[in-house]
Amino acid sequence: MSFKPGDSSKGASLFKTRCAQCHTLGAGEPHKVGPNLHGVFGRKTGQAEGYSYTAANVNKGITWDEQTLFEYLENPKKYIPGTKMAFAGLKKEKDRNDLVTYLKEATA
Numbered sequence: 624m625s626f627k628p629g630d631s632s633k634g635a636s637l638f639k640t641r642c643a644q645c646h647t648l649g650a651g652e653p654h655k656v657g658p659n660l661h662g663v664f665g666r667k668t669g670q671a672e673g674y675s676y677t678a679a680n681v682n683k684g685i686t687w688d689e690q691t692l693f694e695y696l697e698n699p700k701k702y703i704p705g706t707k708m709a710f711a712g713l714k715k716e717k718d719r720n721d722l723v724t725y726l727k728e729a730t731a
Contacts, residue, residue: 634725679705
């Protein structure tokens, strides 16, 4: 399974219903339960300034890109054992493609 560009507008709807309760996207917006995701692409795990991550997240040491987010969002607790992210994941490839496509645009 690999990332394929999806439908950004569907990704925006998914973000609103599945992610926005814990994450913000805009530059300078505050962290919530989860970190602000602005600038996440190209950043290593556990590196958003001012957010308190688990050691598991910091130590994972991967760089977020379309493929790593696509894999992570299927099952966050399996991808980073010990993460405090309570989200169960998006099992459908199409949903993950749509969400990652939207995040790429919305966090730049």
